[in-house]
Amino acid sequence: MIGIAAACATDVSMPVKANVKVTGGDRARRFFKNAGKGGVNRVRVGFFSQARYPNGTPVASVALWNEFGTRRNGEEHAPERPFFRQAIRQMADDIPKILENGIDPARGVLDRRLAGRIGSHAQGLIERQIQTLDEPENADSTIARKGTGKKPLIDTSLMLQSVTFRVDE
Numbered sequence: 001m002i003g004i005a006a007a008c009a010t011d012v013s014m015p016v017k018a019n020v021k022v023t024g025g026d027r028a029r030r031f032f033k034n035a036g037k038g039g040v041n042r043v044r045v046g047f048f049s050q051a052r053y054p055n056g057t058p059v060a061s062v063a064l065w066n067e068f069g070t071r072r073n074g075e076e077h078a079p080e081r082p083f084f085r086q087a088i089r090q091m092a093d094d095i096p097k098i099l100e101n102g103i104d105p106a107r108g109v110l111d112r113r114l115a116g117r118i119g120s121h122a123q124g125l126i127e128r129q130i131q132t133l134d135e136p137e138n139a140d141s142t143i144a145r146k147g148t149g150k151k152p153l154i155d156t157s158l159m160l161q162s163v164t165f166r167v168d169e
Contacts, residue, residue, distance in 0.1 A: 042168040043115050045122040046084070051162035059162040066153060079136045081153060083129035090125050112167060119165030126163045130154065 047060035069080035098118055130153050138148065148155050 043119045043122070043165060044168065045119055045126065045163075045165040047159070047162050048164065048166070051158075051164075053156075053158060059159050063159055066159075081133055081136065083133045083153060084126060086133075087122070087125040087129045091122050094121060094125070112169070115167040119167060123163050123165050127160060130160045130163070 047058075047063045049058060049060065051059040053059065053062070063084065065078060066081045067084045068082075070077045095118055098121060099114070133153055134151060138146075138151065143149065146155050154160060
C-alpha cells in the first residue's frame with residue numbers, strides 16, 4: 001500500500017491509499033520484501049503554508065473554508081464547494097493505474113520519477129476541479145463585494161496558482 005497525502009492546510013490532510021496488485025510468485029515475494037525500503041515515503045498535494053494572500057491569510061485556510069463551507073451564528077455563511085474531495089475521489093481511481101504501469105516489482109519502491117508523475121497528476125486534478133466547479137454560485141452579495149461573476153473559487157486565481165505537490169523521501 002502506497003500513500004498520498006492531500007494536504008489542504010499544514011495540519012489537515014486527507015490520505016488516499018492505493019492498492020497495487022502484484023502477481024507472479026518470486027516477483028510478488030520480492031516486491032513485498034522490498035516494499036518501503038528506500039525510494040519515496042509520501043507524496044503531498046495541496047496548499048502549503050508559504051502560499052498566502054496579500055493580507056496574510058493562508059491560501060490553505062481559504063481552500064478549507066471553501067471545501068467545507070462556513071457557519072456564522074449557527075447559520076450557513078458560505079456553502080460547501082467540495083473541489084478537493086472530488087479530486088481525491090478521482091485520485092483514488094487513477095493512482096493505482098499509474099502505479100501498475102510504473103512501479104518496479106523487483107525493487108518494490110516508489111521512485112522519485114513516479115512519485116513526481118503522481119504528484120503532477122493529482123495537482124492537475126485539483127486545479128481542474130477549481131476551474132470547473134460551477135455550483136453553488138457566488139451569492140449576489142459576494143459578487144457586489146468582489147466585483148466578480150457567479151463562478152465560485154476563482155477571484156484572484158491565487159488559490160488555483162497555489163496548488164502544488166511535494167515528494168518526501
